[in-house]
Amino acid sequence: RFGASVCTQFGAMEKDSEQPDNNEYERRFAAGRDALADFDVREQEVVVLTELKRAAEQYFDRAAALENAATSRPPGQLWVRIADAQMPDITQSLGRRLSVELRGGGHESQTQYRTIEDTQVVWNQTFPVPLHPNAIRNGGSYLSVGLIWDGQVSHGSPVLEPVPSGLENQKPRHRWCLFPDGWRLHLIVQFIHSPALLLRDHINGFEANLRKARSELLASQGRLQTALPADVWKEHQKKDEQKKTDEQKKKDDQKKKEQKKGHKKLC
Numbered sequence: 442r443f444g445a446s447v448c449t450q451f452g453a454m455e456k457d458s459e460q461p462d463n464n465e466y467e468r469r470f471a472a473g474r475d476a477l478a479d480f481d482v483r484e485q486e487v488v489v490l491t492e493l494k495r496a497a498e499q500y501f502d503r504a505a506a507l508e509n510a511a512t513s514r515p516p517g518q519l520w521v522r523i524a525d526a527q528m529p530d531i532t533q534s535l536g537r538r539l540s541v542e543l544r545g546g547g548h549e550s551q552t553q554y555r556t557i558e559d560t561q562v563v564w565n566q567t568f569p570v571p572l573h574p575n576a577i578r579n580g581g582s583y584l585s586v587g588l589i590w591d592g593q594v595s596h597g598s599p600v601l602e603p604v605p606s607g608l609e610n611q612k613p614r615h616r617w618c619l620f621p622d623g624w625r626l627h628l629i630v631q632f633i634h635s636p637a638l639l640l641r642d643h644i645n646g647f648e649a650n651l652r653k654a655r656s657e658l659l660a661s662q663g664r665l666q667t668a669l670p671a672d673v674w675k676e677h678q679k680k681d682e683q684k685k686t687d688e689q690k691k692k693d694d695q696k697k698k699e700q701k702k703g704h705k706k707l708c
Contacts, residue, residue: 469668472668473668473669475668476661476664476665476667476668476669477665477668479661479664479665480658480661480662480664480665483654483657483658483661484658486654486657486658487651487654487655487658490647490650490651490654491651493647494644494647494648494651497640497643497644497647498644500636500640501637501640501641501644504636504637504640505637507637508635508636508637514634514635515634516573516574516634517574517577517632517633517634517635518569518571518632518633518634519545519546519569519570519571519572519577519604519608519630519631519632520567520568520569520570520630520631520632520633521543521545521567521568521570521584521628521629521630521631522565522566522567522568522628522629522630522631523541523543523552523564523565523566523567523568523626523627523628524563524564524565524627524628524629525561525562525563525564525565525626525627526539526541526561526562526564526588526624526625526626526627527560527561527562527624527625527627528560528623528624528625529560529623530560530623531557531559531560534557534590535557535558536556536557536558537556537557537590537591538554538555538556538557538590538591539554539555539556539557539562539588539589539590540552540553540554540555540588540589541564541586541587541588541589541626542585542586542587542588542589542594542599543568543570543584543585543586544584544585544586544587544599545570545571545572545582545583545584545585545604546570546571546572546573546576547571548569548570548571550568550570551589552564552566553566554589554591570584572604574632574634576604577604577608577632578609580603580604580606582603582604583601583602583603583604584601584602584603584604584628584630585599585600585601585602586598586599586600586601586602586618586626586628587599587600588620588624588626595620595622595624597620597621597622598620600618600619600620602616602618602628604630605630608630608631608632609632609634611631611632611633611634611635611638611639611642612631613629613630613631614629614630614631615627615628615629616628616629616630
């Protein structure tokens with residue numbers, strides 16, 4: 442990584458130079474190290490967001506093509522993610538196995554069992570709930586949620602959780618189910634009727650975050666340039682340009698390979 446190599450180069454250079462003030466040397470070295478660490482973080486964030494946006498755009502193209510080709514639009518599907526459960530005092534539950542049962546629309550689902558080892562139990566399992574879209578839009582629908590301990594339904598379980606309103610915008614809704622024994626169960630409820638529109642929202646979100654991340658990267662680059670000696674900064678710029686050239690060449694080569702594969706299939 443650039444940070445590690447430049448940090449070594451910067452440190453060696455500082456030690457070889459005259460050091461009239463050890464405190465000043467330590468201050469400059471710490472400033473350079475911090476600037477390098479911050480730049481690495483900002484740069485990685487831009488890379489990750491760029492890849493996420495590119496992947497979402499690819500899936501959006503496929504989803505949009507499928508929806509445009511369909512003779513009728515699917516009614517949509519309600520999804521419920523059982524995220525986690527929390528309990529401040531697990532003295533009575535330590536070592537026991539816990540599962541969550543979800544019922545709705547005449548359908549029943551159950552998570553895997555988790556052994557209680559901490560005050561938070563994580564599942565992150567998502568299940569479809571076959572509620573009719575009209576029932577979701579009109580309100581008055583409920584989810585039945587129960588805690589299952591080693592095959593036995595918990596006392597005071599299940600509880601009824603209303604399906605939240607306003608799900609047509611496809612945004613997830615977070616809900617907490619409170620049980621008499623003190624457990625709090627975290628649910629994420631989302632109604633999806635158009636994967637293409639959902640992906641488009643994700644793309645817009647990635648784009649907004651990417652603009653912010655690029656701005657922060659430029660500011661971090663300015664701080665890094667100020668902290669580093671001029672010749673070290675020039676060396677970094679040269680390596681960065683070479684890295685971008687290599688990455689672009691790799692992308693171009695991959696694109697050519699994909700185009701050749703597509704041509705062979707057509708033939």
